[in-house]
Amino acid sequence: MRKVGFMLYPGYSAMSLVVSTVFEMANLQAGETLYGVHMLSVHGGSIRTSAGFQILSDRFSSEPLDLLVVGGSIEDPPPEALALLRQAPHFARRIAAPCTGALILAEAGLLDGRRATTHWMYARGMAERYPKVKVEEDRIFIADGPIWTSAGMSAGIDLALALVEDDLGIEVARQVARKMVLYHRRSGGQSQFSxxxxxxxxxxxxxxxxxxxxxxxxxxxxxxxxxxxxxxxxxxxxxxxxxxxxxxxxxxxxxxxxxxxxxxxxxxxxxxxxxxxxxxxxxxxxxxxxxxxxxxxxxxxxxxxxxx
Known part of the structure; x- marks a missing residue:
């Protein structure tokens, strides 16, 4: 079973939680638990999201993760969250950041020298604030080694479908997309604009x-x-x-x-x-x-x- 952790902190983007549905649907499609999804935070306990509701989280442990998902936030993540994130490459095989989660990865230094994207509204500012990051502002998602980033909102679903395809093959990803009443995922190189x-x-x-x-x-x-x-x-x-x-x-x-x-x-x-x-x-x-x-x-x- 692949362990997927969502890194939570106060103000965490509720939209980023939609990504978890892709892994849930992959389990339903397979008829077995291929992905174990866990909500994690530095200290554990209840975390307030950007929408105002609370999510109960487990405290981070030393247990390895197949994937760590880092979503955006309406607040700056606490310093201890950034410190933990800097250690993430040692315990997470892959790290994915939908939407403005890429800004948090950049702040932690994990995108230095890498290609990355984010929501088009924030891409230019990201490039200016983090000059070591190779920002490509008109991409649905980008995979650079173990680091995956995506554009805003629904592009996080395209990112998650691509991760499922990487793990389980294109046919499983297609079936998951159908269950979610989606056209099969957009390619990473596709434009954010229609x-x-x-x-x-x-x-x-x-x-x-x-x-x-x-x-x-x-x-x-x-x-x-x-x-x-x-x-x-x-x-x-x-x-x-x-x-x-x-x-x-x-x-x-x-x-x-x-x-x-x-x-x-x-x-x-x-x-x-x-x-x-x-x-x-x-x-x-x-x-x-x-x-x-x-x-x-x-x-x-x-x-x-x-x-x-």
């Missing part, structure tokens, strides 16, 4: 257009096609779309295609020509130009970076 979220259309009509486009990226998706979905003339549609999203229809569709193509390049071994066709770029040269324009590197470099 084109659909960034566009934020104000009307149901434009939202329906974007959903249609996302489901039909391999199609032509001309302004005329999209205007027909919106039940507007092409001129009315272009004007309304620009007003609601701040982008032209062509630019928005290109961003959606880039997002889909990048995910395929990072998560599959599909040939570049096939990726270009399935995401509507038609040919690899057009997709290559779009990648360089947006990401500063060609699709092959994105795939190599994800593999690395």
């Amino acid at each position: 084109t659909l979220l960034e566009l934020e259309p104000k009307s149901d009509r434009m939202q329906a257009v974007l959903i249609h486009a996302q489901r039909n990226l391999a199609s032509r998706l001309s302004v005329e096609d999209l205007a027909e979905v919106a039940h507007l003339s092409p001129r009315q549609f272009s004007r309304a779309f620009q007003s609601e999203t701040g982008q032209s229809p062509a630019k928005a569709i290109e961003h959606m295609r880039l997002e889909a193509a990048r995910a395929m390049m990072e998560e599959t071994n599909h040939p570049i020509d096939l990726v270009a066709q399935q995401t509507g770029f038609a040919d690899r040269d057009r997709m290559r130009r779009a990648f360089i324009r947006s990401y500063g590197q060609p699709p092959q470099a994105v795939r190599r970076a994800a593999r690395a």
Whole structure:
């Protein structure tokens, strides 16, 4: 059985506790206790979370951990917690920090010289405060040796699913994701940002257009096609779309295609020509130009970076 410890301290992020559900579901899926989840603190006892409720914790012992999970906090962790955390590599095989837990690892010096990520709102400040940390602010999660960090909120679930996949294989991770009514985990290299979220259309009509486009990226998706979905003339549609999203229809569709193509390049071994066709770029040269324009590197470099 793999022992998983959650390191608690006053103000501990209640959202970070959601990560424990992934290990619970893995046990249910296997029909046996593969993960033993324990709430731990420096002195043991009741710990107040960021949401105000209390969690009963056990006192840290010298017993080895397969995984130590360090979540964020609305308060600075006490010095004794940081001192214990600095010793964590000696008793924990892996250390994972969802969201702003990465800031606590950085404060303890555990991220010096390592790649790490955190919630996009705090990434820039983290890079400035901890210059020895190689902060990559637009990543869902990063595994650098035994240290795993993730972006904010739901990205902690992607991180936990990746840990389960690392332990038990991809099929178990998929089954756990299904039980949690989730799409299978996002890849670590995937962007924290979503084109659909960034566009934020104000009307149901434009939202329906974007959903249609996302489901039909391999199609032509001309302004005329999209205007027909919106039940507007092409001129009315272009004007309304620009007003609601701040982008032209062509630019928005290109961003959606880039997002889909990048995910395929990072998560599959599909040939570049096939990726270009399935995401509507038609040919690899057009997709290559779009990648360089947006990401500063060609699709092959994105795939190599994800593999690395």
